[in-house]
Amino acid sequence: xxxxxxxxxxxxxxTTLVGRxxxxxxxxxxxxVVVERPKVREHGDYATNLALQLAKxxxxxxxxxxxxxxxxxxxxxxxxxxxVAGPGFLNVRVSSGAQGAVAAxxxxxxxxxxxxxxxxxxRIDLEFVSAxxxxxxxxxxxxxxxxxxxxxxxxxxxxxEVTREYYFNDHGAQIDRFARSLLASAQGKPAPxxxxxxxxxxxxxxxxxxxxxxxxxLPEEEAQEVFRAEGVEAMFTEIKKTxxxxxxxxxxxxxxxxxxxxxxxxxxxxxxxxxxxxxxxxGALWLRTEQFGDDKDRVIVRSNGQPAYLSGDxxxxxxxxxxGFDRCLIMLGADHHGYVGRMMAMCAAFGDVPGTNLEIxxxxxxxxxxxxxxxxxxxxxxxxxxxxxxxxxxGRDAARYALARYTSDSEIDIDLDLxxxxxxxxxxxxVQYAHARVSSILRNAADLGLLLPVxxxxxxxxxxxxxxxxxxxxEKEGELLRALAEFPRVVTSAAQLREPHRVARYLEExxxxxxxxxxxxxxxxxxxxxxxxxxxxxxxxxxxxxQVIANGLDLxxxxxxxxx
RNA sequence: GCCCCCGUAGCUCAGGGGAUAGAGCGCCGCCCUCCGGAGGCGGAAGCGUAGGUUCGAAUCCUACCGGGGGUACCA
Numbered sequence: 001x002x003x004x005x006x007x008x009x010x011x012x013x014x015t016t017l018v019g020r021x022x023x024x025x026x027x028x029x030x031x032x033v034v035v036e037r038p039k040v041r042e043h044g045d046y047a048t049n050l051a052l053q054l055a056k057x058x059x060x061x062x063x064x065x066x067x068x069x070x071x072x073x074x075x076x077x078x079x080x081x082x083x084v085a086g087p088g089f090l091n092v093r094v095s096s097g098a099q100g101a102v103a104a105x106x107x108x109x110x111x112x113x114x115x116x117x118x119x120x121x122x123r124i125d126l127e128f129v130s131a132x133x134x135x136x137x138x139x140x141x142x143x144x145x146x147x148x149x150x151x152x153x154x155x156x157x158x159x160x161e162v163t164r165e166y167y168f169n170d171h172g173a174q175i176d177r178f179a180r181s182l183l184a185s186a187q188g189k190p191a192p193x194x195x196x197x198x199x200x201x202x203x204x205x206x207x208x209x210x211x212x213x214x215x216x217x218l219p220e221e222e223a224q225e226v227f228r229a230e231g232v233e234a235m236f237t238e239i240k241k242t243x244x245x246x247x248x249x250x251x252x253x254x255x256x257x258x259x260x261x262x263x264x265x266x267x268x269x270x271x272x273x274x275x276x277x278x279x280x281x282x283g284a285l286w287l288r289t290e291q292f293g294d295d296k297d298r299v300i301v302r303s304n305g306q307p308a309y310l311s312g313d314x315x316x317x318x319x320x321x322x323x324g325f326d327r328c329l330i331m332l333g334a335d336h337h338g339y340v341g342r343m344m345a346m347c348a349a350f351g352d353v354p355g356t357n358l359e360i361x362x363x364x365x366x367x368x369x370x371x372x373x374x375x376x377x378x379x380x381x382x383x384x385x386x387x388x389x390x391x392x393x394x395g396r397d398a399a400r401y402a403l404a405r406y407t408s409d410s411e412i413d414i415d416l417d418l419x420x421x422x423x424x425x426x427x428x429x430x431v432q433y434a435h436a437r438v439s440s441i442l443r444n445a446a447d448l449g450l451l452l453p454v455x456x457x458x459x460x461x462x463x464x465x466x467x468x469x470x471x472x473x474x475e476k477e478g479e480l481l482r483a484l485a486e487f488p489r490v491v492t493s494a495a496q497l498r499e500p501h502r503v504a505r506y507l508e509e510x511x512x513x514x515x516x517x518x519x520x521x522x523x524x525x526x527x528x529x530x531x532x533x534x535x536x537x538x539x540x541x542x543x544x545x546x547q548v549i550a551n552g553l554d555l556x557x558x559x560x561x562x563x564x
Numbered sequence: 565g566c567c568c569c570c571g572u573a574g575c576u577c578a579g580g581g582g583a584u585a586g587a588g589c590g591c592c593g594c595c596c597u598c599c600g601g602a603g604g605c606g607g608a609a610g611c612g613u614a615g616g617u618u619c620g621a622a623u624c625c626u627a628c629c630g631g632g633g634g635u636a637c638c639a
Contacts, residue, residue, distance in 0.1 A: 036582085038583080039583085039585085039586085047582090047583085049582060049583095052619080062619085085583075086582085087583080087619065087620075088619090132639080169639070173639060174638080175639090177639095285637095295566080298637095299636090299637045300637095302637040304637080308639090312639095334568080334569065334632080334634080335633065335634070337569075337634060338633090339634090340567095362633095364568095364569055364632080365569095405577085405578095406577070406578095407577095407578090409569060410569070410570050410577090411569075411570065411633085415576075418589085422602070423602060424601095425588065425589055426588095427587095427588075430602080430603095433600080434602095436600070436602090437602090440599075441599055441600090496580095497580065499580090501578085502580095508588085515604065516603095518599080518600095518603075518604085519595095520604090522598095524598090525599095526598060563600095564600095
């Protein structure tokens with residue numbers, strides 16, 4: 001019995017009571033009841049506060065209502081025990097047969113276990129990383145590469161149609177600075193005061209010189225243009241490769257330049273003007289963002305006739321909406337949070353609903369520690385830690401896991417020494433080790449000729465398979481089963497809250513629960529012992545655990561090794 | 565000044581109103597005659613402060629205190 005099934009049973013019990021007239025609910029019976037796993041063992045396998053919540057509306061004291069529900073629920077299938085506790089909690093114990101059946105359900109669903117149709121029919125656009133093509137992907141972009149991709153996987157798993165987009169800012173002043181930096185490097189001069197430094201600048205400049213040996217003979221302006229075009233192209237290629245190696249592939253790489261060249265920017269501005277949301281002042285064109293909640297109005301066309309940066313975002317947003325995305329999510333670093341107000345106002349100015357059609361997630365900064373001390377970074381000096389550096393230091397799995405394991409709302413410290421270690425202090429190893437350990441048992445079982453009593457894929461008929469779920473009655477088996485049963489809820493809450501870290505934390509809990517089970521319950525026959533039903537039942541539980549860990553790691557884009 | 569994020573165990577962090585606040589590391593003490601000890605068991609140790617809402621607050625609201633970030637006709 002899963003929490004969802006228990007929830008359904010409780011709703012059913014309540015419905016029966018209402019139907020009998022034993023309880024009167026003016027607002028009707030709730031469709032969903034929250035079932036939680038109590039922290040204290042004595043409070044049962046599952047508990048619900050339903051009676052506490054409905055008491056006032058029903059005009060019945062909470063404990064009386066709980067009593068009625070308990071009586072009704074006791075006769076439901078798979079319920080072993082129901083008791084009223086405290087102010088009106090309902091503590092439920094599930095029969096071991098019903099609980100053990102969860103393992104078979106997991107295997108029946110296989111890699112689909114945990115998936116849902118929560119977001120079925122929704123087209124969601126995820127924009128993340130979008131690092132400027134003036135340098136490699138830095139650590140902030142890397143955080144979103146890991147978290148954004150995981151979020152994309154989670155949305156897909158919950159039924160959404162996901163498009164990953166990378167917005168490529170190949171237009172404007174920063175690109176000029178980039179080009180000047182390349183030119184300076186090629187001329188053997190130091191990086192300009194407002195420019196970019198670092199080995200990658202030298203490498204790209206050299207590469208451009210290889211392709212265009214004549215470039216330094218050109219007039220300064222033409223040379224800079226060559227460095228701009230070639231340099232951006234080279235940077236773009238490198239960024240794509242880096243991301244691909246990281247396991248992140250975007251469906252759309254959107255070029256800002258495209259918006260300017262096709263007149264999309266002008267169309268967006270015209271649209272806002274038609275809606276009466278722009279005005280001219282001091283020779284510039286302003287967007288009335290203040291009336292949509294921003295701190296003040298914003299310039300979208302400067303007095304020199306050049307479009308302001310925001311105008312590209314207007315056009316880009318409009319473009320996404322015209323491509324049919326009802327939900328556009330943008331993930332930004334904390335240094336851009338000041339941008340949220342105007343973006344939301346812009347969304348509203350188009351007549352859309354901020355927070356629904358446009359959602360902006362802000363990821364706080366990441367600090368990297370080595371030998372217990374923070375790494376100092378400087379863009380100009382080129383001592384920036386890049387995505388590639390991080391992967392070199394701790395590996396791809398550790399990098400993705402380390403970044404996806406924490407809520408994006410808070411600043412985090414990543415201790416490179418810790419995450420590079422192949423020991424249990426390292427959470428990703430802890431989880432992967434559990435998977436390897438599980439896989440090992442399954443291999444040994446196969447060597448013993450012990451086949452799983454259930455089909456690895458497809459529906460399971462307990463009568464035919466010989467799997468007796470009621471044999472999984474050990475306390476540690478129950479804990480593990482209940483942990484496995486949580487997975488679908490963890491996935492849906494991760495999707496709804498846009499918080500992939502919940503999946504990682506959950507996997508750590510499953511791994512811990514598995515280790516405790518393993519320590520207490522012998523799975524395979526010992527010595528010459530003959531395999532019995534209990535061995536087979538436990539093997540099903542082990543296989544189910546493997547499946548859940550594999551499914552969860554996949555959502556994070558982290559590998560699930562069978563050996564390590 | 566204003567805006568956003570964060571203050572939970574010595575450290576790094578979980579805890580989307582619920583009954584005795586968790587995990588890892590570190591510290592103290594234990595557990596390998598067979599499935600991977602990269603594991604498990606026990607112990608000491610904590611919600612920044614003050615109010616408020618609620619039957620019930622680490623969680624929601626307000627103020628304050630600390631830390632980080634942001635506040636351009638730059639991109």
